[in-house]
Amino acid sequence: MASLMVGSLVAFAGNFYQDVDVTWGDGRAKILNNGKLLTLSLDKDSGSGFQSKNEYLFGKIDMKLKLVPGNFAGTLRSQGSSWDEIDFEFLGNLSGDPYIIHTNVYTQGKGNREQQFYLWFDPTADLHTYSILWNPGNVVFYVDGKPIREFKNLQSFGIPYLNNQSMKAYSSIWNADDWATRGGLVKTDWTQSPFTASFRNFNAKACIWSNGVSSCSSSNSTNNAWFSQELDSSSQKRLRWVQKNYMVYNYCKDTTRFPQGPPLECTVTNKA
Numbered sequence: 001m002a003s004l005m006v007g008s009l010v011a012f013a014g015n016f017y018q019d020v021d022v023t024w025g026d027g028r029a030k031i032l033n034n035g036k037l038l039t040l041s042l043d044k045d046s047g048s049g050f051q052s053k054n055e056y057l058f059g060k061i062d063m064k065l066k067l068v069p070g071n072f073a074g075t076l077r078s079q080g081s082s083w084d085e086i087d088f089e090f091l092g093n094l095s096g097d098p099y100i101i102h103t104n105v106y107t108q109g110k111g112n113r114e115q116q117f118y119l120w121f122d123p124t125a126d127l128h129t130y131s132i133l134w135n136p137g138n139v140v141f142y143v144d145g146k147p148i149r150e151f152k153n154l155q156s157f158g159i160p161y162l163n164n165q166s167m168k169a170y171s172s173i174w175n176a177d178d179w180a181t182r183g184g185l186v187k188t189d190w191t192q193s194p195f196t197a198s199f200r201n202f203n204a205k206a207c208i209w210s211n212g213v214s215s216c217s218s219s220n221s222t223n224n225a226w227f228s229q230e231l232d233s234s235s236q237k238r239l240r241w242v243q244k245n246y247m248v249y250n251y252c253k254d255t256t257r258f259p260q261g262p263p264l265e266c267t268v269t270n271k272a
Contacts (some may be wrong), residue, residue, distance in 0.1 A: 014202035020050045024172075028194070038199040040173040044190045049172030057166045057214050059206025060226035062131045067099065067123040068195040082108040084162040086132055086139055090123070091116075099123050100248065103141050105151045107160035113263070115149050116249040117242065127200060135227050136163055147231055147239040148246075151265070159265050166209035173197055 015035035022029040025048025028041040040048045067090055085106035090099055098118040105113045121128065131142035139162065141149040153161040173195070175188055205226055207216035216227070231239060243250075251257065252266035261267075 014200075014204075016050075016199075016202065018053075019202055019204075020052055020169075022048070022050045023170075024049050036200065039196050040171070040199070041194040041196040042173045042175060043193040043195075044175075044188075047172060047174035049170065049174075051171075052169040055166040055168050055209045056206045057163075057209040058135050058216065058227065059204055060131070060133050060135075060229075061169070061206065062129055062201070062203045063199060064127040064129050064201040065123075066125075066127045066198040068197050084108065084165045084167060085111070086134060086162065086167075087111075088130060088132060088141060101143070101148070103149050105139060105162070107162055110160070112251060112257075113151070113265075114249060114251050115247065117148055118246045118248055119143065120246060127198070129201075133226060133229060134162065135229060137228065137230055140229075140231065143242075146242055147235050148242045150231060150239060154265055154268050157264060157268050159268070171199070 016031045016038045017035040020038070022031070025040070025046060028043070028046060028048035029050055030039050030041075031037070032039065038050065040050070042048070083106060085104070087102070087104040087106075089102040089104075091102050101117045101119060103115050103117075104111050129142075129144050131145075133140040133142065137153050139151040140147050153163065155161045155163075205224065207214045209215075216224075252262045254262075
């Protein structure tokens with residue numbers, strides 16, 4: 001997904017010149033329309049990408065994104081060997097099959113928590129909103145305001161959570177036809193390139209982390225709903241609807257990978 005974040009909580013209305021740095025692509029990433037539009041392009045020689053200027057520790061991030069055939073990644077990631085990471089990836093499919101959203105959550109360098117979903121619309125036809133909520137209680141992935149995945153803070157059960165490491169946000173488009181498109185069966189048709197994705201309406205309510213200090217103190221963060229937001233009963237119902245109808249892979253149910261039983265977070269349903 002799109003990229004995502006002294007003294008107070010920060011809310012950005014979305015100017016790419018102010019919020020991100022183009023990191024690679026040799027001119028294939030462009031900021032246009034006075035900072036309101038960012039495009040990433042992929043051709044046979046290279047993809048492209050950008051990253052946030054700041055590091056964050058908790059936030060609610062929204063981005064409108066129009067996809068094209070290709071593969072995209074939106075990641076919050078910390079540095080070091082025991083990194084934290086929130087992945088929101090889009091696996092392109094040139095065969096006409098639905099796009100697959102690939103999600104993963106890494107804590108202290110450990111991932112293997114993949115969940116994948118089809119979308120209930122064509123993401124290449126128009127802009128749609130993709131969001132990540134990351135607060136001390138949970139991580140929630142959203143598509144057009146519908147929750148598709150929740151990862152709870154279950155530290156009381158010995159499961160690491162993403163609350164100690166600040167992360168930068170990254171987004172990129174790249175060629176992964178060796179594995180992403182139906183396991184590498186569908187190859188990219190480069191006669192259709194360049195493939196260009198459009199990003200708009202970057203909106204972040206987030207805590208900037210700088211020099212070991214968060215811009216969100218305990219006094220002001222409690223006044224912002226996202227900081228303590230959890231899924232209510234109606235949101236849980238929407239989450240179950242998405243997972244029942246559109247989930248195509250869930251690591252918690254993969255008995256081949258986990259013959260001794262699923263990871264602990266799959267069996268714990270409530271916080272202690």
